Amino acid sequence: MSDFTFKQQANTSLREKVTNDLREAILNGHLPPGSRIKEMDIAEQMGVSRGPIREAIRQLEREGLLLSYPYKETVVADLDADEVQNILMPIRFHIEWFVVKRYLDKLDDSFYAKQQEIVDDMRAAVEQGEKSRLVDLDILFHQSILELATERTVMLTWQSIVNQIRLHFTKNISFYNLDNMEKDHQDLLDAFRTKDLGLIQQAILKHLDSDDNLLCFTK
Amino acid sequence: MSDFTFKQQANTSLREKVTNDLREAILNGHLPPGSRIKEMDIAEQMGVSRGPIREAIRQLEREGLLLSYPYKETVVADLDADEVQNILMPIRFHIEWFVVKRYLDKLDDSFYAKQQEIVDDMRAAVEQGEKSRLVDLDILFHQSILELATERTVMLTWQSIVNQIRLHFTKNISFYNLDNMEKDHQDLLDAFRTKDLGLIQQAILKHLDSDDNLLCFTK
DNA sequence: CAGTTGCTGATTGTTGACAAAATACAATAT
């Protein structure tokens, strides 16, 4: 018998697909902050009933992307840059530090190669001015670190903040100094390569500061 | 015309009540970790249809209290003490520090009185061995601080971790040194009374340290 | 007897219809 095996079939329910599509539409800016979400509209556009739509709304509400007012309406959330910078970003760095500290031994050549590729892609994206791709790569870089962990709480917490962060970046990307993005992440990756926890912590903290300073209008 | 006005009627939808009741049942331990949630059972017990139940499940899933396996089952989540201590608790302290720092001017006599009452209740609860009440008071103490803030992100983030923390405490309360609980919070409150940010930060960090934790948001 | 295949009942996923509530707007009264 051959060694061939079929790939596990993704058992995605309709509600999951709806959730993902709706989330994408929000993050892409097709449904900008303040947009009203009418269940029937979405349902008709997607060709499904309102049930899955409503369940998706409950999830996205908890992800901070939607605001739901009982018996009235649900709208796309608006995010305050200050809150993202001072609350969500520090949480991201906290989890990241926790993971790197605990899974230092998982930092191997395969990991470095993957991260380096992301950083290289960043340079390309900057040169070509692909801003939304740059946001994706930034998220991907940090998520790849968190994926070293096996703790369920790591990804759960990440998911509860990542989409707000992404929405924030997408919205404000034009205010950021794109040129620094590649270098900042390269520095972080270089610190990982040393496997020196002290240096890594310094680099993570510096990354937090530099992200802070990316915003032209802070302070 | 009189100045009398009616209190705004709480317009709670069925799904909200279901969500709250289900959450309470989990936090009370009536549905211990691992318990399977059968939609129809819950629906019949509550006398509602499955719709609201399913929406509640999606919310509680995002709150980290339920695990849902598509087409199979949803069960009450089990929490690892280590993850709560090293990931969720530091997040709590981070938000707390953010709020205290920013809303220092809201620390007034009314606030102190409210917090002191909670601490006093803690002593009473310890003496009478009311463990679940003690957990409630601990949560309440910290939540009252966060309520000083107006930022939506503060409460949203808090809600995404508080129930996991509560579940953890409820489960492991017997392992904790109850006698210290009143003193630890009294110290924290006393620090707030000084309105000295340096002292307050020290106190918050000490509160965290008393749970044997390292923190990375300090500089 | 091991291993596969096909049933059966239980449970979750989805739907369309109906009920309740909110909004917009016309009608009315002052």
Add this chain to the structure above:
DNA sequence: ATATTGTATTTTGTCAACAATCAGCAACTG
């Protein structure tokens, strides 16, 4: 004209029926 009330329409909330999927077990095959 302005403010209030009533009404129509839209939208959200809830329900009960139906479809898809799964776990367990019996029947079959070699």
